Amino acid sequence: MIYHTQTFLSISEPLNEEMVNSIFPDERFQCWDSTLVYSYFRLTGDNRLLLGGGSMLTTFSKKDVNSAIIIDMVIKDFKEKFPQLKDLHFVQFWPGRIDCTRDLLQSIIKDPDSPWLHFVLGCVGLPWATFCGNFAARHAFDTNSMNDHHYYNYFGPNRNFFVPLWLEKIIGKQLTFSINNGWAKYYQKDYMPTKL
Known part of the structure; x- marks a missing residue:
């Protein structure tokens, strides 16, 4: 979102x-x-x-x-x-x-069928845009030699949010955005899937 x-x-x-x-x-x-x-x-x-x-x-x-x-x-x-x-x-x-995204952290998605194809959404500001551009470019050309694969989990679309999307319909977008933003700043951890 x-x-x-x-x-x-x-x-x-x-x-x-x-x-x-x-x-x-x-x-x-x-x-x-x-x-x-x-x-x-x-x-x-x-x-x-x-x-x-x-x-x-x-x-x-x-x-x-x-x-x-x-x-x-x-x-x-x-x-x-x-x-x-x-x-x-x-x-x-x-x-x-x-x-931006619900927690002000960008989403980086690698296409599972075409690993050189990356989607980057919601970069808030030049520092994050610079990081994401560098990350996506390096992994598009040579993902096997990279040692920072954990960012796919941390910035993945399946990461946890404090307020789920279904609750947004009740409390509104701004409140959902504000709460998720604050939660992410202090409590968010890497999302680790059961299978790597």
Whole structure:
């Protein structure tokens, strides 16, 4: 089952080299924090900062929020972590939707008849998309020499969810999504089939 969440992106005015070096002293990476609804940032080719994120309010909301209130909170939190950028001006923002699963962990499915064929659904953000692309590509070309087959179980479509799909019809999609998301963060374990 695929759900949607809302996220926001904002872009800054160009940073000077001193500002760039203060947040990227060695290399210009794509970065993100470790909160449940995480913020992420990277530089563009012309040294603008692309900053994205959201909030629990919009992640589980039925309706989209199109005002700047959420991205303003993301920018405020970012500037608290990087006070040297307190005067950096963000010139534009835009909201958008991303697809996700009930627990915000992607599903990776290998076709049993064509093991080189993989399906990846519900990658929430660039870190997971990068991981899944790398995983699927490596296994599509040479699955026998890989030592990370357990991810097929962990990200498989048969993994356990705290709230089953039949209960969603009673309590609603947003509540099902919220509870499964929280449960996955703290309690989810690898699904291990009886036969490997």
